[in-house]
Amino acid sequence: MATFFGEILPVISRAVEDEEEDEFLEAEIMWESHADPENSQKISKVKGLIVGVGCIATGFLDAYCLQNGETVKYGTIHETLPDENSTLGTKVSVLATFHANIAHGCCTVYCLCKSYLVPDKIWEFINVLTSAIQLDETSDVTVLDSASYASYLQCSAEAEVPFVKSLYTTAFDKKNSKFPALAHPNLVKGLAAAVMTHCELKHIPAILYVCYTDSISLDLASVNAFRPFLDGNNQKNDEQTDKATNHVKSLIASSGCKHSIYT
Numbered sequence: 001m002a003t004f005f006g007e008i009l010p011v012i013s014r015a016v017e018d019e020e021e022d023e024f025l026e027a028e029i030m031w032e033s034h035a036d037p038e039n040s041q042k043i044s045k046v047k048g049l050i051v052g053v054g055c056i057a058t059g060f061l062d063a064y065c066l067q068n069g070e071t072v073k074y075g076t077i078h079e080t081l082p083d084e085n086s087t088l089g090t091k092v093s094v095l096a097t098f099h100a101n102i103a104h105g106c107c108t109v110y111c112l113c114k115s116y117l118v119p120d121k122i123w124e125f126i127n128v129l130t131s132a133i134q135l136d137e138t139s140d141v142t143v144l145d146s147a148s149y150a151s152y153l154q155c156s157a158e159a160e161v162p163f164v165k166s167l168y169t170t171a172f173d174k175k176n177s178k179f180p181a182l183a184h185p186n187l188v189k190g191l192a193a194a195v196m197t198h199c200e201l202k203h204i205p206a207i208l209y210v211c212y213t214d215s216i217s218l219d220l221a222s223v224n225a226f227r228p229f230l231d232g233n234n235q236k237n238d239e240q241t242d243k244a245t246n247h248v249k250s251l252i253a254s255s256g257c258k259h260s261i262y263t
Contacts (some may be wrong), residue, residue, distance in 0.1 A: 027092055028082070029124045031132040033075045035100070046133055047106035048140045051113065053192050055218040056211060057144035058112040059251050060226045063244040065110055066099055074098040074109060077128055079121075095125065098133075109133055113191060122194045130198065137171065141199050141206035144226060145192040149212045153186050162213035162225045169196060172205040178228045179209055223248050 050065070052058040065071070077096040096113040111133075117125055135141065149161050165182035168174055174181070182188075188196070192208055199206035209229060213222040224245075 027079045029128050030078050030080050031128050034073045046109050048108040050142045051111040053113045053145040056146040056222045058114050059218045060223045061110050063247040071099040071101045074100040117191050122191055126194050126198050135204055137203050143192045143195050143208040146211040149214045152212045162211050162222045164209050164211045164225050166209050168207040169200045171203050172207050218252050220248055
């Protein structure tokens, strides 16, 4: 299926015998709230939703947005298997964690999606997400994602890698973009494209920032490429920046992965 931004999601067909289908248990995607009643009431109206997809974007949000002590854990989206002994099913894996900032009167929810989501589960995830997080035309949605520099189609070489490009819905005021626009024929894919397509169809202002990098995992340069996204009251002072940088370095050390496609 083609999304508004051009991604093709495969339609998977599964041919099975009747008796085989009875035995097949397909995992479902479910929301689980972790907010207490007082916070649930405050979070009922979400002004902003910031979605991080992949380790680079979630590392940025974790280090620069969730370490200030102003957020509370809001909920998780799980992939579950049906269980006759439990109405909630058996949890298979956590697909996304949600944190809410309710310190300044209006609520901003951070969604961190570290797990890979197979294409045929993306729209189920979007349905669960938008059922749990109520968005309308007055909301603001920001999506952070990353992609391989090798996939970037360009007329001229970029000066330095990593770099960030933006893509926005019709309802978004492009003057508020922190990064240059993504030029044709470049397209986005996966969960980021699905979130943007949903926002376009619902007339919700949304912008995607995609970091093009030669890294295959979390690295400091790619994380810091998103820093212009922080401005005004969200801009970090030197002490907070040092703390965020140290947090990213600890995440990199704990991952134990190589960080370049050339090494």
